[in-house]
Amino acid sequence: MRIISEEGLDARVERHRRASTAVREAVCALGIELFPEIVPPSRYSPTVTAMRMPNGITDSELRNGMKEYGVYVAGGQGRLKGKIFRMGTMGDFNFRNLLGAISILEGVLVSHGVINKPGAGVGAAVEVLFG
Helix, strand or coil: CCCCHHHHHHHHHHHHHHHHHHHHHHHHCCCCCCCCCCCCCCCCCCEEEEEEEECCCCCCHHHHHHHHHCCCCCCHHHCCCCCEEEEEECCCHHHHHHHHHHHHHHHHHHCCCCCCCCCCHHHHHHHHHHC
């Protein structure tokens, strides 16, 4: 069993917070709506970001398109199936993985004509992670 120090735990929590903020900023820069709409004092989770499926692409097109490049995103469940998708920001990943996933999301969106030019999402995430 691996024991994490308080400083190590704090660093891990901060990594998850920064990663989830980077994902949210990236998808907003791509014109994707977060789900649900949060009203303060509520906050989004640092472990997963849910967002509405953009117009012009289906759930299977988006998720399978990303899966072709080794990036797995979750779909909605129950009444949200096909309406939202989710990206996790907890566990065994690093910022390089995160930026790669956002880049692949942009590529899939470009290939389906949802966005015209890639880069806005990755740029927004870089600002959060390194700015």
